[in-house]
């Protein structure tokens with residue numbers, strides 16, 4: 410069944426840095442099961458800002474073991490939602506929240522003796538904090554090494570929490586800070602990750618091929634740099650987990666519609682057991698956009714092919730995706746599409762959000 414939004418009260422808003430607020434949600438007893446989550450998953454939030462509906466996804470920075478639902482929202486330039494959260498949102502306000510989703514995780518195994526490594530930059534620490542805390546608490550024989558990149562010590566999100574883990578798990582948690590605006594003695598830790606620095610890390614700090622899982626979260630270029638480095642060093646792709654916060658094209662880029670194409674598709678959409686049908690031109694418009702224009706109530710968040718919230722099964726017809734950063738190869742083979750990226754290419758299209 411496709412996911413729906415629930416009205417959830419905010420029980421706390423506090424600043425973790427000058428421009429980043431942590432929101433805690435008050436999940437009622439009745440909704441606890443629906444909102445149960447796995448470390449590394451995210452929430453999609455929705456609200457009206459100046460008469461416009463805005464939705465954004467944020468990783469849960471709390472761990473499932475805390476039984477707390479917290480997200481950290483960093484204020485970004487021209488970010489309407491993040492500005493609203495940091496400047497206006499307060500305790501007692503209500504936001505619409507979709508239950509947790511996402512696959513940026515490895516299953517916990519209490520008997521496991523694993524070595525994990527994470528690379529995080531800036532607000533990319535939010536899911537990574539949840540992942541580290543959960544594995545170290547639940548797997549007493551596992552270890553974690555974190556390479557954490559920030560502008561300065563002042564700008565570090567969840568600094569106290571991360572330091573707290575370091576003190577709690579002495580000997581099982583290693584933390585290396587990388588700073589771009591503060592100089593330290595060891596050149597390795599000054600500035601962002603580069604191919605050369607990764608080579609040094611692999612030579613001196615970790616044994617690349619004996620690591621069980623890698624988790625990477627930060628800017629797209631950083632993620633791909635590290636992923637490609639690991640792949641080039643023969644790390645199995647299944648061990649490399651990453652979470653994109655933005656689309657590699659920058660998110661806002663929209664392909665121009667092909668005004669000359671007058672071919673029409675008859676599109677039917679099944680959601681929550683109800684079928685909605687409409688016609689749309691095969692001019693490059695995406696199925697999700699056309700469906701929303703036709704008043705269908707469908708789940709979506711990023712609209713950039715990243716989050717997977719708009720996933721549905723193509724039962725009939727042809728609808729290639731412009732980009733896909735979320736679906737696995739097997740899912741595409743099974744007929745799943747990201748409706749925010751799929752464009753109809755046949756006269757009849759049937760999409761099922763319930764399967």
Ligand code: FES
Pocket residue numbers: 708709710711712713714715716717718719720735747748749750
């Ligand atoms: S809405 Fe995020 S992938 Fe489609």
